[in-house]
Amino acid sequence: MDLDYPRPQLVRSHWMSLNGRWRFLFDPERRFTDPAEIRCWPLSITVPFPPECRASGIGDPGFHSVCWYQRDFQIEPPTDGKRVLLHFGAVDYFARVWVNGIEVAQHEGGHTPFCADITRALKSSSTQRVTVYVEDDPGDLTKPRGKQDWQLEPHSIWYHRTTGIWQTVWLEQVPSAYIARLRWTPNLVGFSIQFEAKIAGESTDELLIETELRHGRRLLARDWYQVIEGETDRQIIFSDPGIDDYRNELLWSPERPTLIDVNVRLKRGEKVIDEVKSYTALRSVDIERGRFMLNGRPYMLRLVLDQGYWPETLLAAPNNQALRRDVELTKEMGFNGVRKHQKIEDPRYLYWADKLGLLVWEEMPSVYRYTRTAIKRLVREWSDAIERDYSHPCIVAWVPFNESWGIPDLPSAAEQRHAVQALYHLTKTLDPTRPVIGNDGWESAATDLIGIHDYDANIERLRERYGPAIKLEDLFDKYRPGGRVLSLDGHPHRGQPIVLTEFGGIGYQKQALPGVKAVWGYSVVNSDEEFACRYRDLLAVVVSTELFSGFCYTQFADTFQEVNGLLNSDRTPKIPMEQIRNATCR
Numbered sequence: 001m002d003l004d005y006p007r008p009q010l011v012r013s014h015w016m017s018l019n020g021r022w023r024f025l026f027d028p029e030r031r032f033t034d035p036a037e038i039r040c041w042p043l044s045i046t047v048p049f050p051p052e053c054r055a056s057g058i059g060d061p062g063f064h065s066v067c068w069y070q071r072d073f074q075i076e077p078p079t080d081g082k083r084v085l086l087h088f089g090a091v092d093y094f095a096r097v098w099v100n101g102i103e104v105a106q107h108e109g110g111h112t113p114f115c116a117d118i119t120r121a122l123k124s125s126s127t128q129r130v131t132v133y134v135e136d137d138p139g140d141l142t143k144p145r146g147k148q149d150w151q152l153e154p155h156s157i158w159y160h161r162t163t164g165i166w167q168t169v170w171l172e173q174v175p176s177a178y179i180a181r182l183r184w185t186p187n188l189v190g191f192s193i194q195f196e197a198k199i200a201g202e203s204t205d206e207l208l209i210e211t212e213l214r215h216g217r218r219l220l221a222r223d224w225y226q227v228i229e230g231e232t233d234r235q236i237i238f239s240d241p242g243i244d245d246y247r248n249e250l251l252w253s254p255e256r257p258t259l260i261d262v263n264v265r266l267k268r269g270e271k272v273i274d275e276v277k278s279y280t281a282l283r284s285v286d287i288e289r290g291r292f293m294l295n296g297r298p299y300m301l302r303l304v305l306d307q308g309y310w311p312e313t314l315l316a317a318p319n320n321q322a323l324r325r326d327v328e329l330t331k332e333m334g335f336n337g338v339r340k341h342q343k344i345e346d347p348r349y350l351y352w353a354d355k356l357g358l359l360v361w362e363e364m365p366s367v368y369r370y371t372r373t374a375i376k377r378l379v380r381e382w383s384d385a386i387e388r389d390y391s392h393p394c395i396v397a398w399v400p401f402n403e404s405w406g407i408p409d410l411p412s413a414a415e416q417r418h419a420v421q422a423l424y425h426l427t428k429t430l431d432p433t434r435p436v437i438g439n440d441g442w443e444s445a446a447t448d449l450i451g452i453h454d455y456d457a458n459i460e461r462l463r464e465r466y467g468p469a470i471k472l473e474d475l476f477d478k479y480r481p482g483g484r485v486l487s488l489d490g491h492p493h494r495g496q497p498i499v500l501t502e503f504g505g506i507g508y509q510k511q512a513l514p515g516v517k518a519v520w521g522y523s524v525v526n527s528d529e530e531f532a533c534r535y536r537d538l539l540a541v542v543v544s545t546e547l548f549s550g551f552c553y554t555q556f557a558d559t560f561q562e563v564n565g566l567l568n569s570d571r572t573p574k575i576p577m578e579q580i581r582n583a584t585c586r
Contacts, residue, residue: 004320006089006168007113008351009391010182011277018130018169022047022071024058030066035098035131038068045069047169048089050162053314063139063152064163069132073171077122081176083201084122086130087115089167089346092315093143094135100128109377110136110144111344111365112384113167134164142374144381146342146365147307147559156520159309159560166316167346175273177201179209179266184280184391185433188251188295192237193280197227199266204230207273210265211236213280215250220260227266251295252281252393254336257357259393281354281393285434287448292435292497292549294359294396301499301550302584303361304335304566307559308343311569317346325571327352330556332577333566334584339501339552342366342402344385353394361397361552362389363440366405374406375419379426386430398427398434403441403453404484410443411488421446440501442484445491451501453482455554457523459537466500466545475547497549500542505554505564506534510574513561520562522554532575535566536583543586553584 005011023041032038049056051064078084086099092110096103100123105116122128137143138161139150149158180200186193197209207227213220213236220239225232240247252258259279266274286293292301306326310318317323323346330338337359344365353360364382367374382400389395400423401407407416424438424446435448444450456462466475476486476493487493507521508531525531542551558565566580567573573580 004348006087006170006347008347008354009184009278010179012172012174012275014173016073016075016171018071018073018171019047020071021045022069024051024070025068026051026060026064027066027068028064032068034101035068035070036101038070038131041070047071047165048167049313049316050092050164050166052160052163053312053316055312055316055318061160064161065135065137067134067136067164069134069165070129072127072129074126075122075128075171076126077124078119078173081202083117083119083174083176083178085115085172085174086118087113087168087170087172088165089113089169090344091132091134091165092136092162093140096133098131101131109381109384110162111146112381112388132165136161136163138163141369142367142371143377144365144367147309150368153517154560157562159307159562160314162315166314175201175266177204177207177266177268178274179264179276182264182276182278182391184278186280186282186284186393187235188282188284190235190237191240191247191282192235193260193282195232195234195236197232197264199227199230199232206268208267210267212263212265214261215258250282252283252354252357253294254331254357254359257355258282259354279354280391283393285396287435287497290495290497290549292449292499298549301337301359301552302335303337303339303359303501303550303552304330304333304556305341305502305552305554306330306338306556307341307562308345308349309559311560315343317349320348323349324352324356326556327356327358329567329571330358331356332581333573334581335553337361337396338556339363339399341555344389347388347392350389350392350394354392358394359396360392360394361399361437362395363399363402366402368406370407370409370413370416370419378406378423382423383426383430386427390431396434397437397449398431399437399440400424400427401439403482404439404443407439410439410445411485417445417488437501442482442486444487448496449549450486450493450496450498452486452498453502454500455503455505455522457506457534459541462503462538462541466541466547468546470547498547500548500551502552502554503542504535504538506531506538507563508574509558509563511558511568511570513563513569516561518561521564528575532579532583535575535580539583539586 024043024045051058097105099121102121107114181198183196262278291298339361438446440451441453505522557567558569
C-alpha cells in the first residue's frame with residue numbers, strides 16, 4: 001500500500017495529493033462571499049497544517065473565525081465517462097468549496113471527511129483552481145471541539161485551536177460506476193466476514209463485485225456477487241481449518257495482528273471497470289461475566305490516554321511516519337491499547353494500529369454547552385465518524401461522551417440523561433459489535449463498561465479504595481472519585497466490567513516550553529527517580545486490583561502546558577523506556 005494514501009481501507013493505485021502551498025487569507029470581517037471577489041492573497045500556507053501552528057508557515061494562534069484557501073492544480077478533464085473526485089480528510093469546522101468558480105460542496109463537522117464530484121466544474125484546459133471558505137467560530141461551545149480552547153491563551157487541560165484544513169486534500173479519478181464504500185464485519189463464531197459494498201455513479205445495473213481474500217500467499221476466499229440497486233451485502237465464509245493452531249493464527253490481536261488482504265474488483269461482464277485494495281481481520285470483542293473479552297478470552301486492557309497533538313502541527317500529524325512512530329512508542333512502553341482522547345484520529349493512525357497491533361478506544365470530541373443545536377451536531381458528526389472507522393479491527397470501543405462535558409446537569413436534567421442514552425443506543429445501532437461507554441469517567445446512565453477517573457496520588461488511599469476489601473456497593477454508593485457518583489440513580493451497576501480509565505497524570509517537566517506560562521499536572525514530581533517510583537507504585541496498585549478489567553494511564557506524551565506525559569512532547573522518554581515497560585507490564 002502507498003503509505004501516504006489517506007484512506008487505507010479503500011485504496012486506488014492512482015491519486016494526487018493537493019497538500020503543499022496554498023494561497024491564504026484571514027477574513028474576520030467577512031468581506032467576501034465568493035472567490036471572484038478576492039483580488040489579493042496576502043499569505044501562503046502549507047496544507048494540511050492549520051494556520052495556528054508553526055509548520056503551516058503562518059503560526060498565528062489567535063482567534064480566526066473565517067479564512068480562505070486557494071490553489072491551482074493540473075488535471076485534464078476526462079473524456080471517457082470517468083469522474084474526478086475531490087476529497088478532504090478533515091476541515092474544521094464549516095467549509096464551502098469551489099472549483100473554477102463553481103460551488104461543488106458544503107460540509108459541517110471538523111473531524112470527518114467529505115468529497116465532491118468536480119467533473120462538471122473542470123475547464124477544458126489542464127489548469128484548474130480550487131477555493132475553500134472556512135468558518136470556525138472560536139467561541140462557539142456548541143460545536144464538537146474536543147481540547148481546542150475557547151480562551152485566547154491555552155489554559156488548564158485545553159490547547160491551541162485548529163482552524164480549517166488539517167488532514168490531506170486529494171484527487172482521484174474513478175470510472176462512471178465505481179466502488180464508493182466498503183464495510184467489513186468479522187464473525188468469529190461463524191469463521192466468516194460480512195462484506196458490504198456501495199457502488200456510486202451511473203449505470204450500476206448488471207455489475208458484479210469480485211472479492212479475493214488472502215492471508216499471505218494462502219487464498220482464503222474468492223467470490224462473485226451481483227450488484228443490486230448499487231449495493232452488495234454478503235457473508236464470506238472461510239473453510240474451517242479444524243486445527244486450533246491455524247485458526248488462532250488467523251485471529252487479530254495486539255500480540256498477533258494478523259490482517260487479511262483483500263482485492264475488490266467491480267466488473268461488467270468480464271471487463272474490470274474499477275479495482276481497489278483493502279484489508280480486514282478476524283477478531284471479536286465482547287463483554288462477559290464482568291470482563292472485557294477479546295477473541296472469546298478475558299483480556300486485560302493496558303491503555304494509555306493519547307491527546308493526538310504535536311508541538312509543531314497541533315491536531316494535524318507531521319507526516320505518516322509520525323503516526324506510525326506513536327503506535328510503536330505506545331507498544332514499546334508496554335501498553336496494548338490507546339484511548340484517543342477528544343479526537344477522531346487520522347485514518348492512517350488507525351491503519352498502523354491495525355498493522356502493528358494496538359487496541360483503540362475512539363472518543364467523540366466534546367461540546368461544552370448543552371443545547372439542541374449541540375446535540376444535533378454531535379449526532380451527525382459522531383455518526384459520520386463511526387461510518388468512517390467501523391471496519392478497523394483495532395477499534396474495540398466507542399465513547400460518545402467524556403466526564404459529562406456538554407451535559408453538565410446529568411443527575412438533575414432528564415433531557416441530558418436522554419441525550420446520553422440516545423447516543424449510546426444510536427452507537428449500538430450503527431455498530432452492534434463493539435462495547436459503548438456512554439459517558440466515561442462517572443455518572444453512567446447507559447454503558448457497557450464502567451469507566452472511573454481518579455487522579456488521587458496517594459497510593460494507600462487508592463489501595464484502600466479499590467483493594468480486595470472493597471465491596472461493590474461501597475464503590476458505587478460511598479466513594480466518589482472526582483466528587484461524582486459513578487452511576488446515576490435508576491442505573492445501578494449490572495455487572496459491567498470496571499476500568500480505571502483515567503489515573504496518574506504525574507506532572508514532570510523535563511523540556512523547556514516556549515510561550516507556556518504555567519504547566520499542569522495532577523500531581524508533581526521533580527526528578528527522574530521520583531517520577532519512576534511514583535509511576536511504578538501507581539501501576540503496582542492498579543494492576544494488582546482484581547476489581548479492574550483494565551486501566552488507562554494519563555498520559556502518552558506532554559501536550560503543551562499539560563506535562564503529564566510518560567514521554568516529552570518530542571516523544572523522547574522521560575525515564576528509560578525499559579523502566580516504563582517493566583512497570584506497565586508487571
